[in-house]
Amino acid sequence: MTERKDLAETRRSLPMSLLRTRELVMERFRPMLGAHGVTEQQWRVIRVLDERGTTDASTLSEGAALLPQSLTRILRGLDERGFVAMTRDPNDGRRQQISLTDAGAALVTAVAPESAGIYARLEAEIGARRIEKLLDDLEEICAALQPRAE
Amino acid sequence: MTERKDLAETRRSLPMSLLRTRELVMERFRPMLGAHGVTEQQWRVIRVLDERGTTDASTLSEGAALLPQSLTRILRGLDERGFVAMTRDPNDGRRQQISLTDAGAALVTAVAPESAGIYARLEAEIGARRIEKLLDDLEEICAALQPRAE
DNA sequence: ATTCATTAATTAACATGTTAAACGATATGG
């Protein structure tokens, strides 16, 4: 219980604040996703595929903010369940090309409106303007932290 | 690759933005914590104990933003390694009282200055004012999302 | 073409996140 000046209060630290906020937001989505049989991460993968179409694993991993190791496991499950299809890139045998199957697209069709509804409720509670502002701020901070060559 | 209006771009969603930002921040801390043999979550637990002194598990779990189930496992490890001590509350046999041992306090002494250094560098890159503003904004949003009775 | 370094993806091992259920201890109403 030492009185320190070198460490900020735990509650007032960037990692904790971002974590708590994200957790409060995800609480709203997780039950709905669970009812559809997908996890938050699985839904991110499916959603990115829906947005971008066929994508190689590296791009997908960056797009869904997942480490490649996690994506490998997630894709194995989504493939077994028939939501995605995987083929090797003919021009580069190292790359996996991932695409959404019809079943995957159908899942998007089922989940998307519910997700949008929850997001709309969040906007009502928080304020759409406030959210947009926050997204801008976060983007700026990410840009400042990006491992640019310096 | 449907063009949808009902879902925001994945990149521009609250959960993803918060996740990406947090990840960029934690990248700076993780290697240092790893060098001291602790994970991010273990460090959070130790830090909260250092701030608050002896604390019951529920309070600790809330303070470190960990589910009680995760805390149970983490405390088992920290106890075995001698960083924390656990005793049952004499007034309520359900509660566990957790306290930091001397070894735990020594770890704080070792890690705290390095952590503060990394945080200072972050403030330099992002701007201390911008960080404070973000923390305020996040706090407001958390308040708006808190499961208050309504 | 052969060697060597690099890249994309995967596997392995351990820690944590998530949901559900179990457990003992405590409060509460009859």
Added chain:
DNA sequence: CCATATCGTTTAACATGTTAATTAATGAAT
């Protein structure tokens, strides 16, 4: 008191996060 509900914590099972190492394919340089 006693039965029951609730509470604080723990266990279990599965999914993901994290770091390190591996594998196969490609690229670069002889």
